[in-house]
Amino acid sequence: MSVQPIDQFCKELKPEIKEALTKASIGSTVARQQSLDQAYPEPGKALHLRELANAIKSVNLADNLEKAVSSLERNNVKVLFAKDADEARKIILDIIKKKNAKNVVKVKSMTTEEIELNAFLGKHGINAVETDLGELIIQIDHERPSHIVKPAIHRKRDDIAASFQKHGIADYDEEPTHITLNARKYLRKKYFEAEVVISGANYVLAKEGAIVLATNEGNARFSMAGAKTHIAIAGFEKVIPSARELSVFLNLLGRSATGQHTTVYTDFVAGPGKAKNSPEEMYLIFMDNGRSDILASRFAEILKCLRCGACMNRCPVFRLVGGHAYRAVYPGPLGIVLSPLLAGEEFCKYADLPKACSLCGGCAEVCPAKIPLPSLIVQMRDEAKRRHCKIPNDVGFKAWSFIATTPRLWKFGIPFNRLANYLPIDKLRFGTLGRWLKARKLPKFKGGEFRKWFKKNG
Ligand code: SF4
Structure with a gap:
């Protein structure tokens, strides 16, 4: 293979994208630490919470799944199972077709990204509109998310504004607040038109028979206020025992993701028709798609x-x-x-x-x-x-490993590294090294002095 x-x-x-990406990533990492330190100043408390989260996720998944199915069905949720992405997509399409629906809105879900649902529905004439701002930005340009929480982290505001203009969403305006307001205006119409809403599920509560959606923009609530049918899809690993354990995850999720104390909106959906204007029908698809094999593996x-x-x-x-x-x-x-x-x-x-x-x-x-x-x-x-996978740069690594583990060869080769300072190696554009150098510069070789130093001082 x-x-x-x-x-x-x-x-x-x-x-500039690399700089923005690094800045945003470091910012989130620092905010995470600050948020945890503030909430749990006692030494070891945050660590204990993380250990608790791991332990809760270790409980018998099969038992919890069984409980979840009966509680969900008690709450009038139609529970379905999909063995793989193909089956999951087909189930969703069949429901939409049965409803004769054309207008679909989506709440951000990595599970639907995993099965490439939007492209599939598009091929069948169904336009499923992403209602999370980041997801909307990448959807209109047919991109994939570049981060699981901040899907458009690689995009700059000027090119988002240009893209909104190109796709007829709004006139060019790169002011961030205006970008958000323009998206809001565009999406309001979509919420009113929506016949079906598709979401993932951050958690499925086995005891209560409910799904939990953690969002920051309120789009899940808007999506569910207009549509008559709600289709949720989740990997079975999203099942947790009950709302009691949920507090552990809610305390960790927002802090770990962005440094927020918690996500701005936490929606509990315990079946259709429970809230005013909520969908009259609800489906939950538990998808395997390789998860059973992962569960049985190391x-x-x-x-x-x-x-x-x-x-x-x-x-x-x-x-x-x-x-x-x-x-x-x-x-x-x-x-x-x-x-x-x-x-x-x-x-x-x-x-x-x-x-x-x-x-x-x-x-x-x-x-x-x-x-x-x-x-x-x-x-x-x-x-x-x-599995005997062939990895392109394996040959290079093997050669390097042989030299690095043969001290005489290593010692013999060190002086030759100096040649790299005089040869136009940076201009190489073929082979593994050439591809690597397309994006990097070789540092000047300054080595070879350690042995001399060690002989003298070691
Ligand atoms: S996304 Fe969060 S929970 Fe998942 S592996 Fe990374 S740090 Fe852990």
């Missing part, structure tokens, strides 16, 4: 993910290359582990991702679910080896 070349890792982000911990994005904010590689470089829907440390696993038969297509990690351990320090990401990433490298 072979994989795609890693050119995309080398694709240079525009300097990577089961990754299913505890809360989708907060803290690991990517903290990751030095993500900050430099941006989310699109990971090629799959989940970027950063989370994606490095999850994307190859979700790819199933196409595992090797993403087998190079675990190499895009310096193993600095920062992601594990911030993960609210205490997922041991660096250890999973190392195991993922091992998994790629076991």
Whole structure:
């Protein structure tokens, strides 16, 4: 099996985008720490909460799923199961067709990104409009999210304003408040027209038979106020025992994602017709799409993910290359582990991702679910080896490893490194090194002095 070349890792982000991305990621990481310190000044308290989140997610998922199904059905939710993305898309399309609906609004959901739902519905003549501002921005330009919480983190306000103008949403105006107001005006009409709303579910409460939607823009409420049918889709790992345990996650999610004490809106949807003007019919699709296999594997911990994005904010590689470089829907440390696993038969297509990690351990320090990401990433490298995935730069690494582990060869080669200071290596544009150099400059070689120093002082 072979994989795609890693050119995309080398694709240079525009300097101003790289700077904005780094600034935003560092800002979120700092805000996370401040928010946790403020809420839990006692030493070890925040860590205890993260351990609790991990422990809650460790409880018997099968039992909770069973309980959730009966409570949801008691609340008149139609519960359906999809074994994979194909089946999930088909179920959703069938419901929409049965309702004869043309106007669909969507609440931000990574699960629907995972199954590429918008493109699929588009092919069947259904325009599903994203109602989260970031998702709307990337949807109109047919892009993928570059971050799981801030999907348009790679976009600048002037190009968003230009895009709004191009797509007839509003006249050019790059003032951030005006961009938001223009999107609001555009979306209000869509809420009124909507016949169906599609959402994910941040959590599914087994005891209460409800889904929980955590949003910042109030778009979930607006979407549900107009549409008559609500279709929610979630991986089965989103089930937690009850509302009691939810408090642990709500305390961690907003803080980990953006440093907020909590997300601005937390909606509990416990079946259709419960609130004034709410949808008259509600479906919840539990999707597997490879999750059962992950649960049975040594990577089961990754299913505890809360989708907060803290690991990517903290990751030095993500900050430099941006989310699109990971090629799959989940970027950063989370994606490095999850994307190859979700790819199933196409595992090797993403087998190079675990190499895009310096193993600095920062992601594990911030993960609210205490997922041991660096250890999973190392195991993922091992998994790629076991599956005999061919990774483009493996030959180079093997050669380097041979030299680095043969002291005589290493010592012999050191003086030759100086040649790099005089040869036009930076101009190389082919092979792995050439692709790497497209986005980087080689630093001047200054080495070779350590041995001399060690001989003298060691
Ligand atoms: S792996 Fe952890 S830090 Fe990363 S998105 Fe999931 S919960 Fe957040």
